Amino acid sequence: MPSVSPRALFALNLRRLRLATGLSQEALAERAGLHRTYVSSIERGERNVSLDNIFRLAEALAADPRDLLAPERKAGSK
Amino acid sequence: MPSVSPRALFALNLRRLRLATGLSQEALAERAGLHRTYVSSIERGERNVSLDNIFRLAEALAADPRDLLAPERKAGSK
Numbered sequence: 584m585p586s587v588s589p590r591a592l593f594a595l596n597l598r599r600l601r602l603a604t605g606l607s608q609e610a611l612a613e614r615a616g617l618h619r620t621y622v623s624s625i626e627r628g629e630r631n632v633s634l635d636n637i638f639r640l641a642e643a644l645a646a647d648p649r650d651l652l653a654p655e656r657k658a659g660s661k
Numbered sequence: 662m663p664s665v666s667p668r669a670l671f672a673l674n675l676r677r678l679r680l681a682t683g684l685s686q687e688a689l690a691e692r693a694g695l696h697r698t699y700v701s702s703i704e705r706g707e708r709n710v711s712l713d714n715i716f717r718l719a720e721a722l723a724a725d726p727r728d729l730l731a732p733e734r735k736a737g738s739k
Contacts, residue, residue, distance in 0.1 A: 589716040589726075631711040637730070638667040648667075649727035652715070 587655055593637075594628035596651045600644050601626075614643035665733055671715075672706035674729045678722045679704075692721035 587595070601611050612622040616639060624630050625640075632640075641648035665673070679689050690700040694717060702708050703718075710718075719726035 589712045593712055631713050633709040633711050634667045634671055634715070635709050637712070648730045652726045652730065 588628070589652075590631060591628040592653075592655060593632060593651055594626050595655065596653055597622075597640060598626050600646050600650060604644055606644075611640070611643055615639045666706070667730075668709060669706040670731075670733060671710060671729055672704050673733065674731055675700075675718060676704050678724050678728060682722055684722070689718070689721055693717045 601608070604611075606614070608622045608626065609619045612619040615622070615636075617636065621630070622640075625632055637651055638648050641651055679686070682689075684692070686700045686704065687697045690697040693700070693714075695714065699708070700718075703710055715729055716726050719729055
């Protein structure tokens with residue numbers, strides 16, 4: 584069982600990947616064709632994001648959609 | 662851009678992983694706490710599956726949720 588919920592895990596991964604690209608939530612939202620407040624609520628772990636939006640967000644981040652489901656990283660690990 | 666839609670890709674991966682476990686759609690649905698007709702429609706690529714259900718299906722298959730988003734396999738490749 585995951586130590587965090589799927590929504591919390593997705594939130595962490597989205598935030599990590601977004602910050603790595605240097606995009607603001609607003610810029611990411613615009614690229615992905617989503618609303619800024621929706622992206623914000625995803626990053627707070629409040630949303631049960633759908634498959635289509637997972638792929639939209641990944642494309643906007645130039646990331647593999649699977650990276651948004653990556654397991655939680657332990658502190659100190661790479 | 663993917664050559665198939667996210668929903669079609671998910672459908673292919675779900676079916677492949679389910680058949681690899683030897684589970685029927687009905688048995689998978691029961692394990693995942695979902696309805697048999699819902700699993701069936703996912704495998705027809707008709708559903709915009711949510712994050713929570715992606716993780717439920719993966720757990721029922723003892724698979725990594727990321728495997729359900731794996732890119733399409735070319736015929737003849739491993």
